[in-house]
Amino acid sequence: MQNYITPNFSFAPVIPERASGSRVWDTEGREYIDLAGGIAVNALGHCHPDLVEALTQQAQKMWHVSNIYTTRAAQELAQKLVEQTFAEKVFFCNSGAEANEAALKLARKYARDHFGAEKNEIIACANAFHGRTLFTVSVGGQPKYSQDFAPLPAGINHVPFNDVAALKAAISDKTCAVIIEPIQGESGVLPATAEYLQVARRLCDEHKACLIFDEVQTGMGRTGKLFAYEHSGVQPDIMTSAKALGCGFPIGAMLTTEKIASSFGPGSHGTTFGGNPLACAVGSRAFDIINMSKTLAHVNRQGEKLKQMLTELGEENGVFQTVRGEGLLIGCVLADDYAGKAGEINALALAHGLMILVAGPNVLRLAPSLLITDEEIEEGVAKLRSALQEWLQVCGKNG
Numbered sequence: 273m274q275n276y277i278t279p280n281f282s283f284a285p286v287i288p289e290r291a292s293g294s295r296v297w298d299t300e301g302r303e304y305i306d307l308a309g310g311i312a313v314n315a316l317g318h319c320h321p322d323l324v325e326a327l328t329q330q331a332q333k334m335w336h337v338s339n340i341y342t343t344r345a346a347q348e349l350a351q352k353l354v355e356q357t358f359a360e361k362v363f364f365c366n367s368g369a370e371a372n373e374a375a376l377k378l379a380r381k382y383a384r385d386h387f388g389a390e391k392n393e394i395i396a397c398a399n400a401f402h403g404r405t406l407f408t409v410s411v412g413g414q415p416k417y418s419q420d421f422a423p424l425p426a427g428i429n430h431v432p433f434n435d436v437a438a439l440k441a442a443i444s445d446k447t448c449a450v451i452i453e454p455i456q457g458e459s460g461v462l463p464a465t466a467e468y469l470q471v472a473r474r475l476c477d478e479h480k481a482c483l484i485f486d487e488v489q490t491g492m493g494r495t496g497k498l499f500a501y502e503h504s505g506v507q508p509d510i511m512t513s514a515k516a517l518g519c520g521f522p523i524g525a526m527l528t529t530e531k532i533a534s535s536f537g538p539g540s541h542g543t544t545f546g547g548n549p550l551a552c553a554v555g556s557r558a559f560d561i562i563n564m565s566k567t568l569a570h571v572n573r574q575g576e577k578l579k580q581m582l583t584e585l586g587e588e589n590g591v592f593q594t595v596r597g598e599g600l601l602i603g604c605v606l607a608d609d610y611a612g613k614a615g616e617i618n619a620l621a622l623a624h625g626l627m628i629l630v631a632g633p634n635v636l637r638l639a640p641s642l643l644i645t646d647e648e649i650e651e652g653v654a655k656l657r658s659a660l661q662e663w664l665q666v667c668g669k670n671g
């Protein structure tokens with residue numbers, strides 16, 4: 273097929289066409305088990321009937337009225353988010369990057385409003401991922417995503433992740449925000465320690481800086497809690513959500529307290545599509561399903577099962593050194609002998625009818641539907657087993 277899309281994506285050699293639950297079919301009619309979930313997006317699987325209903329009902333009613341008006345759908349979803357989190361106010365947008373862009377801009381403006389223009393420095397973590405706008409690639413800790421787009425926004429410092437001493441050394445009264453992923457998703461499914469988050473909270477309080485949690489990947493039930501910060505009990509001042517929030521319909525959100533939100537006065541920030549009724553209607557129905565204790569218990573149970581089976585698979589063939597993560601966000605870290613081969617294994621898994629992800633060159637990442645069944649887990653792991661068997665035969669060890 274002729275490819276008309278800009279070459280910043282390297283597309284897989286198959287074209288998905290139809291999907292249901294945790295299964296996807298391509299244009300050739302081949303079936304896949306989906307343990308990737310559209311990169312931690314399709315939290316309720318594909319085409320969940322309740323979400324199809326919410327979307328089509330709203331589609332018959334009203335699509336868009338501009339941000340000159342609020343809508344019932346937007347207020348309803350915002351109320352649900354507020355009632356179940358630390359937050360008191362919500363800003364809707366269309367993606368994770370936009371949510372983080374809003375969070376970072378708000379932290380700068382809040383600091384300027386209350387403490388003056390000097391307080392503008394942002395501390396972020398090495399290897400972090402916060403999106404692809406110029407500000408968010410600059411704050412993200414992966415120079416490969418930012419260096420070719422210089423000059424970059426100034427006032428951003430990077431510290432090693434989970435390094436308490438480095439954070440203590442870096443923070444000052446000029447710091448306006450510290451931004452952390454509770455689990456670094458893109459760079460290897462690497463959880464922050466509870467101690468790191470606690471120290472970050474204390475340091476932000478001492479220096480009157482906003483603590484921002486980027487929960488774009490960890491949010492909405494993915495880790496077995498509605499948001500991952502609940503595991504540590506450390507509350508942020510600002511939090512971002514996207515990916516699973518609309519379960520595949522584009523929507524992002526920035527959540528914060530009333531006091532901080534008041535720095536976003538009329539006209540200070542905006543979006544054309546953010547909070548549109550279609551996205552909010554889907555998000556609102558998805559929220560009700562994800563936030564059920566039954567769903568979150570299922571995530572914990574299926575996460576343990578999948579982690580256990582992957583650990584056994586790794587012990588059997590020696591390909592994984594550890595399997596880590598929380599709930600249904602799981603990373604299989606490749607053994608040293610197989611370092612750098614995650615992409616190859618990922619491609620072969622697809623050929624075996626299994627959709628998974630990588631998180632950097634050394635980690636296979638799984639982020640399946642939160643509703644995944646026992647049979648689907650077993651079938652997925654069996655496909656991964658046969659893909660790894662073939663890969664070990666064909667490619668063998670490094671060197």
Ligand SMILES: *Cc1c(COP(=O)(O)O)cnc(C)c1O
Pocket residue numbers: 366367368369370372401402403404453457458486487488489490514515
């Ligand atoms: C995916 C992701 C983003 C970016 O979200 P987009 O919707 O692609 O802009 C930001 N932060 C984290 C932690 C993510 O995983």
